[in-house]
Amino acid sequence: MDFSSLKNTPPMYLYLVSIISFILANLVRDKSLAFYYFLLIIGLVFFVLGFMRRLKSK
Structure with missing residues (x-):
């Protein structure tokens, strides 16, 4: 898989995701616990990617 489009994404879009x-x-917390944790992990990964990209650009 080629993640070149993810490499060129500005940090603000990663924070938005x-x-x-x-x-x-938060909306699906009561309905599906597995999907809740999956979304939390995805949010954390995109936040860290945006943070690392922000540090590299300065």
Whole structure:
């Protein structure tokens, strides 16, 4: 798999995806616990990617 489009994404978009996944995780918390944890992990990964990209750009 080629993740070149993810490498060129600005940090703000990665933070936005992170926030959206945290919101969705909060909405599905009572319905599906597995999907809740999956969305939390996805949100955390995108947040860390955005943070690392932000540090590299400075």
